[in-house]
Amino acid sequence: MIPLSLGNIEQISKGTLSHIAQSQADQLIIKSISTDSRKIDEDCLFIALAGERFDAHDFIADVKEKGAVAVLVNREIDVDCPQIIVKDTHLAMGEIAAHIRSLSHAKIVALTGSSGKTSVKEMTASILRHCGETLYTHGNLNNDIGVPLTLFRLTSEHRFAVIELGANHIGEIAYTVNMVKPDSALVNNLFSAHIEGFGSLEGIAQAKGEIFTHLKEQGTAIINLDSNDLPLWKHHLNARQTQWSFSLSAQGKADFYPSDITVKQFTTNFTLHTPEGCVDVTLPLPGRHNIANALAASALALSAGATLEDVRLGLSTLKAVPGRLYPVELTAGKMVLDDTYNANDGSMIAGLQVLSQLPGYKIFVAGDMAELGKDSEKCHRDVGRFAHNAGIDSVFTVGHHSHFISDENQGGQHFAFKADLLAQLIPLLQQHDVVSVLVKGSRSSAMEDIVNALKECF
Ligand code: ATP
Numbered sequence: 001m002i003p004l005s006l007g008n009i010e011q012i013s014k015g016t017l018s019h020i021a022q023s024q025a026d027q028l029i030i031k032s033i034s035t036d037s038r039k040i041d042e043d044c045l046f047i048a049l050a051g052e053r054f055d056a057h058d059f060i061a062d063v064k065e066k067g068a069v070a071v072l073v074n075r076e077i078d079v080d081c082p083q084i085i086v087k088d089t090h091l092a093m094g095e096i097a098a099h100i101r102s103l104s105h106a107k108i109v110a111l112t113g114s115s116g117k118t119s120v121k122e123m124t125a126s127i128l129r130h131c132g133e134t135l136y137t138h139g140n141l142n143n144d145i146g147v148p149l150t151l152f153r154l155t156s157e158h159r160f161a162v163i164e165l166g167a168n169h170i171g172e173i174a175y176t177v178n179m180v181k182p183d184s185a186l187v188n189n190l191f192s193a194h195i196e197g198f199g200s201l202e203g204i205a206q207a208k209g210e211i212f213t214h215l216k217e218q219g220t221a222i223i224n225l226d227s228n229d230l231p232l233w234k235h236h237l238n239a240r241q242t243q244w245s246f247s248l249s250a251q252g253k254a255d256f257y258p259s260d261i262t263v264k265q266f267t268t269n270f271t272l273h274t275p276e277g278c279v280d281v282t283l284p285l286p287g288r289h290n291i292a293n294a295l296a297a298s299a300l301a302l303s304a305g306a307t308l309e310d311v312r313l314g315l316s317t318l319k320a321v322p323g324r325l326y327p328v329e330l331t332a333g334k335m336v337l338d339d340t341y342n343a344n345d346g347s348m349i350a351g352l353q354v355l356s357q358l359p360g361y362k363i364f365v366a367g368d369m370a371e372l373g374k375d376s377e378k379c380h381r382d383v384g385r386f387a388h389n390a391g392i393d394s395v396f397t398v399g400h401h402s403h404f405i406s407d408e409n410q411g412g413q414h415f416a417f418k419a420d421l422l423a424q425l426i427p428l429l430q431q432h433d434v435v436s437v438l439v440k441g442s443r444s445s446a447m448e449d450i451v452n453a454l455k456e457c458f
């Protein structure tokens with residue numbers, strides 16, 4: 001973290017001090033901030049958040065014991081520990097994060113989208129690491145708490161930061177991007193993910209477009225031509241900002257596009273075209289959607305100052321992330337693609353495209369896609385039809401909505417329980433010498449249960 005005095009934090013958060021004199025607060029240097037009572041580092045300020053299930057104000061004595069030098073709370077707590085009292089600790093956290101960001105000289109890039117945020121974030125960080133010290137979002141910490149926690153980790157050493165922004169509702173990205181004030185911003189794509197919270201695809205577009213509302217005056221906006229969404233947020237952009245577009249197909253029209261694509265199982269080679277020239281890229285990940293992700297990541301990284309050689313190196317050293325099209329070889333010839341981390345219609349189709357290119361008998365094992373509201377049946381049926389047209393040999397589903405996927409496939413089978421599904425799946429795997437299986441579903445369907453059972457069995 002970029003160190004701040006407690007007095008300074010009091011000012012930023014418009015709080016009042018308690019259990020410490022102003023002169024002492026001005027001398028007390030805070031070097032880390034935590035909201036997790038189990039993780040208290042040196043010279044740590046603990047911010048007490050009140051959640052639905054528990055209220056961290058109940059743990060103040062505990063965090064003092066663990067070494068927190070001060071706490072930020074929404075009421076005076078009867079513990080002898082320096083305190084800043086604010087109206088709303090959650091909002092104060094955002095104000096402190098925004099201040100820390102304003103002290104950083106790093107080039108900061110922010111990205112959102114329905115799918116591939118974490119993938120693009122990892123790719124961009126992998127490229128920028130070749131240019132200098134790079135901070136990036138841990139895992140999936142992309143919400144109104146994760147984003148400030150990420151910004152707290154900024155140090156004066158960082159030359160770059162890559163920040164993932166997620167949204168469950170309109171206004172969430174407007175809030176987080178106001179802290180991040182990015183030099184470059186990307187909307188990776190638009191699908192029906194979390195449509196329940198937004199009402200419609202237009203609602204999703206509006207929510208994602210918020211990322212451009214706090215783009216730096218001379219920043220770079222990166223837009224996916226294949227999503228055809230520029231008209232939806234053109235009004236957020238100004239003439240001094242650069243607009244870069246990327247596309248898998250619109251050669252010549254887009255600033256970033258691929259050519260000469262060759263695919264070898266889990267590796268993709270292509271020539272990357274950019275406004276700064278071309279470079280041959282080896283991407284150790286499967287799927288056309290990962291080419292699109294690589295175009296987006298290259299645009300973010302080049303806009304922050306990377307060279308084409310950094311791009312080539314950064315992309316070639318990527319590793320698949322567990323749960324995201326992660327190849328698991330059960331035995332020779334029997335391959336499972338573990339894509340169980342999450343799902344929406346776009347990512348299901350992306351996964352099916354990869355499965356359709358894999359060797360042998362092809363099996364799609366799908367759980368529910370959650371949070372699709374009234375579009376649920378249509379989205380599941382679209383995925384089912386795609387599987388049918390892609391020539392998938394067997395489709396097995398489990399859950400409450402996924403039967404719409406198997407319904408669209410002759411010989412598709414739906415199961416009420418995972419154990420019943422496994423009882424059919426395992427013999428089918430044994431029957432075929434060369435077989436490829438895609439396992440996928442929303443987080444709530446926990447389809448990793450299937451992958452784990454298969455690993456135990458083979
Ligand atoms: P979350 O909203 O959960 O944070 P995310 O946007 O960060 O998700 P990833 O974690 O990168 O996305 O990938 C999630 C799923 O989406 C994976 O199954 C992956 O295969 C698929 N996916 C990744 N990129 C794309 C893309 N560009 N288009 C469609 N599907 C994609």
Ligand code: MG
Nearest residue numbers: 117118140164
């Ligand atoms: Mg993510």
